Amino acid sequence: MWKSTATAPFDRNLQLAVIDTAGQVHALVFPCRRVLRGWVNSQTGSPVHVFPTHWREWEGLIEKTPIGESERDRLAIVEEYADALRAIIKKERDGLN
16 A cells, blocks of 8 residues: 655665656656655665655565675765765855855
């Protein structure tokens, strides 16, 4: 059963759904996790640039580590993304002063 993204838990593998401009619902084909800044792909740690409307538990299998990437590499990707966002925010703040 689909639930509102407002109720999505953190740190769990979820399937997300998005609604396109024609009103059609599309489920993403990979597991995602909710993080403080939005959503990441559970397998790669990469940010997912969508605005989901619904979620449900992920029922498929999940690779623990994608081929060629260790857990440490996936965390580094997330940290690099967070650092980049902090730099953008700092630059915008400095420009306002």
